[in-house]
Amino acid sequence: xxxxxxxxxxxxxxxxxxxxxxxxxxxxxxxxxxxxxxxxxxxxxxxxxxxxxxxxxxxxxxxx
Amino acid sequence: xxxxxxxxxxxxxxxxxxxxxxxxxxxxxxxxxxxxxxxxxxxxxxxxxxxxxxxxxxxxxxxxxxxxxxxxxxxxxxxxxxxxxxxxxxxxxxxxxxxxxxxxxxxxxxxxxxxxxxxxxxxxxxxxxxxxxxxxxxxxxxxxxxxxxxxxxxxxxxxxxxxxxxxxxxxxxxxxxxxxxxxxxxxxxxxxxxxxxxxxxxxxxxxxxxxxxxxxxxxxxxxxxxxxxxxxxxxxxxxxxxxxxxxxxxxxxxxxxxxxxxxxxxxxxxxxxxxxxxxxxxxxxxxxxxxxxxxxxxxxxxxxxxxxxxxxxxxxxxxxxxxxxxxxxxxxxxxxxxxxxxxxxxxxxxxxxxx
Numbered sequence: 001x002x003x004x005x006x007x008x009x010x011x012x013x014x015x016x017x018x019x020x021x022x023x024x025x026x027x028x029x030x031x032x033x034x035x036x037x038x039x040x041x042x043x044x045x046x047x048x049x050x051x052x053x054x055x056x057x058x059x060x061x062x063x064x
Numbered sequence: 065x066x067x068x069x070x071x072x073x074x075x076x077x078x079x080x081x082x083x084x085x086x087x088x089x090x091x092x093x094x095x096x097x098x099x100x101x102x103x104x105x106x107x108x109x110x111x112x113x114x115x116x117x118x119x120x121x122x123x124x125x126x127x128x129x130x131x132x133x134x135x136x137x138x139x140x141x142x143x144x145x146x147x148x149x150x151x152x153x154x155x156x157x158x159x160x161x162x163x164x165x166x167x168x169x170x171x172x173x174x175x176x177x178x179x180x181x182x183x184x185x186x187x188x189x190x191x192x193x194x195x196x197x198x199x200x201x202x203x204x205x206x207x208x209x210x211x212x213x214x215x216x217x218x219x220x221x222x223x224x225x226x227x228x229x230x231x232x233x234x235x236x237x238x239x240x241x242x243x244x245x246x247x248x249x250x251x252x253x254x255x256x257x258x259x260x261x262x263x264x265x266x267x268x269x270x271x272x273x274x275x276x277x278x279x280x281x282x283x284x285x286x287x288x289x290x291x292x293x294x295x296x297x298x299x300x301x302x303x304x305x306x307x308x309x310x311x312x313x314x315x316x317x318x319x320x321x322x323x324x325x326x327x328x329x330x331x332x333x334x335x336x337x338x339x340x341x342x343x344x345x346x347x348x349x350x351x352x353x354x355x356x357x358x359x360x361x362x363x364x365x366x367x368x369x370x371x372x373x374x375x376x377x378x379x380x381x382x383x384x385x386x387x388x389x390x391x392x393x394x395x396x397x398x399x400x401x402x403x404x405x406x407x408x409x410x411x412x413x414x415x416x417x418x419x
Contacts, residue, residue: 006330008330011351012326015326015355015359016324022359023359023362025356025360025363026362026363026364027363029277029281029356030360036277037281038281038282038283038284039281040280040281045281048356048359049352049355
């Protein structure tokens with residue numbers, strides 16, 4: 001729809017800004033991807049998420 | 065027993081959800097093996113309707129269907145015949161009809177492919193998607209009839225009525241594939257081909273694996289985000305079971321590069337190809353998982369230029385309805401000529417020619 005930014009587009013734009021944190025997280029998962037368990041890379045992910053929330057702006061509602 | 069029906073007053077979307085008749089029946093065990101229901105037809109239908117309502121976005125993502133439909137049409141033209149009555153089963157936005165109005169890639173000057181086809185019946189369960197392009201100019205160049213199916217798993221056609229049945233990128237949403245293929249076999253005239261293509265095997269394995277890894281790390285388990293798909297070796301068995309002869313099955317990988325995972329997902333949604341597995345987790349993918357998957361995709365499968373490839377594996381299948389007139393393989397041991405000798409001779413000739 002014209003004149004309306006879909007949330008997914010804002011999401012993608014914010015994701016593109018965090019490539020450094022993102023690649024750190026990706027590398028952490030890939031280091032041993034046959035043995036991934038819950039919160040394996042939680043520190044890298046939290047850094048990524050922080051960068052993300054900053055990029056997305058104040059209206060971000062993080063859902064669990 | 066005549067009952068007064070209020071069906072006409074219910075809005076169309078809600079009407080789809082209601083059973084057709086409110087007549088009480090005895091509960092009976094259905095004969096034969098019960099069908100396992102994997103995909104929700106209701107949900108698939110709704111996704112397609114919604115996607116097609118935005119005609120612009122829906123046309124933008126026709127690249128995959130057009131390309132596959134075009135390759136399917138080339139396979140149809142390989143058969144040296146005229147087809148007076150053809151069915152396009154699961155027509156989506158009549159992509160096959162549009163591709164038939166273009167000239168063949170092998171002989172661009174020979175005129176449109178549609179010369180070889182008479183009447184084309186395009187059948188699909190989603191009305192909006194089927195009629196999306198009904199006002200475009202290509203409709204006047206081919207004798208296309210649109211037919212909205214009430215369900216994509218029952219074909220309301222007479223036996224022995226079609227000279228060919230085509231199907232492009234819709235069979236992968238069918239629950240009971242053996243039954244649909246057997247019905248296709250039934251509506252074909254003897255010695256007529258069924259040419260189909262479906263998404264299969266390792267399609268979208270990049271998306272599948274990165275979502276799985278992301279969910280494992282973020283949530284500690286996996287849920288279904290991509291459909292289970294038929295494999296190449298299943299397809300031969302399926303066609304054989306449905307009673308087809310002279311089978312040909314081949315595989316074609318189409319790799320599309322996307323800027324990021326979100327573009328891939330948006331395109332899939334605009335195609336109406338979002339997840340419709342019944343056992344899927346209701347609601348969208350969690351944002352945590354989405355964020356993690358995007359970066360895992362990039363790290364695991366990303367190209368050097370920063371784009372992310374997505375593989376679509378197409379399985380093409382050709383089967384012929386049996387007929388007594390059809391060419392049959394000769395009996396074992398009746399060969400007069402050894403292919404081994406021939407190939408060896410040819411090899412020697414080539415070698416001599418090079419030296």
